Amino acid sequence: MMKAMRLWFACVFGLALSMVFGWSNGFFAVLLPVFIIARADDWHYGLINQMVFGIILVTLEVNFISGFLQPYPWLMTVAVAILFLSKCIAMTKPSRYLFGFTGLLVGSIALNFISYSSFDIEDFTVTLWVSAFAIYPICALAYFLFPEPVCKTMATPGTANSAVPHDHTGVLRQAAMGWTIAMLAFLIFQFADLSDSISAQASIFIVLTPMTFIGAMAAAKIRISGTLLGCVAGMAIQLGLSSWANNGVLFLMAFAIAAGFFAWLIAMGGVKSGLGFSALSALAVPLTTAFQPGQQDAFFAIIYRFSSITFAVILTSLAIWLTHGVLVRVIKAPSVCV
Numbered sequence: 001m002m003k004a005m006r007l008w009f010a011c012v013f014g015l016a017l018s019m020v021f022g023w024s025n026g027f028f029a030v031l032l033p034v035f036i037i038a039r040a041d042d043w044h045y046g047l048i049n050q051m052v053f054g055i056i057l058v059t060l061e062v063n064f065i066s067g068f069l070q071p072y073p074w075l076m077t078v079a080v081a082i083l084f085l086s087k088c089i090a091m092t093k094p095s096r097y098l099f100g101f102t103g104l105l106v107g108s109i110a111l112n113f114i115s116y117s118s119f120d121i122e123d124f125t126v127t128l129w130v131s132a133f134a135i136y137p138i139c140a141l142a143y144f145l146f147p148e149p150v151c152k153t154m155a156t157p158g159t160a161n162s163a164v165p166h167d168h169t170g171v172l173r174q175a176a177m178g179w180t181i182a183m184l185a186f187l188i189f190q191f192a193d194l195s196d197s198i199s200a201q202a203s204i205f206i207v208l209t210p211m212t213f214i215g216a217m218a219a220a221k222i223r224i225s226g227t228l229l230g231c232v233a234g235m236a237i238q239l240g241l242s243s244w245a246n247n248g249v250l251f252l253m254a255f256a257i258a259a260g261f262f263a264w265l266i267a268m269g270g271v272k273s274g275l276g277f278s279a280l281s282a283l284a285v286p287l288t289t290a291f292q293p294g295q296q297d298a299f300f301a302i303i304y305r306f307s308s309i310t311f312a313v314i315l316t317s318l319a320i321w322l323t324h325g326v327l328v329r330v331i332k333a334p335s336v337c338v
Contacts, residue, residue: 006142007263012256026288028131033138054102055132062110088178105205112189200312213324220317226278231306233258
């Protein structure tokens with residue numbers, strides 16, 4: 001189970017780096033390398049470059065939109081629509097899926113937060129870039145320390161959840177559904193005061209990941225189940241450590257124990273992989289954002305996370321179902337004359 005060891009090492013080492021250097025939003029350093037390692041059994045520059053380039057480009061685009069168009073809501077909405085459409089089109093192509101998904105997810109989160117005066121877009125950008133470039137050494141060490149056995153047949157690395165277009169009509173429906181859901185999420189988070197709902201917003205795009213109606217419905221069930229599992233683990237860590245939670249070594253060890261089980265699930269592939277990744281993100285996000293040892297626990301943040309994610313996933317599933325029904329009627333497959 002070398003893959004499980006690589007996943008475990010990547011998320012624990014990522015958390016350790018964020019703790020040592022005091023990175024805000026340290027969950028990026030935990031989850032981004034895991035996202036890569038889960039999709040490739042050996043070192044693969046292409047996947048890492050896709051993710052890093054996607055993060056850099058979308059943060060530059062968001063900074064441009066924020067700096068020049070934020071005072072003009074209508075122009076900003078048009079620019080965001082064009083941005084999201086380009087990412088959705090990229091997601092329909094397997095060779096650029098990770099680039100498109102990363103841009104759509106990070107771009108949506110950043111565009112939501114720039115509407116709040118307390119949000120520092122420069123700090124967010126720098127932290128995200130540092131976390132993105134940290135993918136290279138984290139993944140390199142993981143593959144070096146826990147290589148695949150030589151006798152194992154190496155499959156061509158690729159994206160596990162990438163959309164595989166079968167025809168022109170299917171590609172149009174995928175892009176249209178992704179763009180519609182992304183724009184609905186953008187508008188909702190612009191008009192509602194949901195500054196603490198980063199997890200719920202991310203869940204919208206994780207459910208959207210398969211880019212198909214059936215896949216999205218399956219992803220919704222996995223997301224809720226995995227989130228519950230991760231939230232329970234987060235509460236167990238807090239209750240278990242209690243007053244020792246401010247000890248960085250003990251905190252890291254407790255996280256490593258829980259992350260080991262979730263890494264094993266991710267390495268199993270299929271449904272278990274989605275379950276493990278959802279659980280790992282539910283564990284990492286509140287413990288790296290809301291939790292402050294000796295000052296503030298993450299108990300209520302964990303409860304809020306689960307409730308907001310569940311609500312967001314249910315609404316997203318409903319929106320995808322309605323959008324799918326409309327698209328099937330509007331974008332019809334060409335008739336074949338015999």
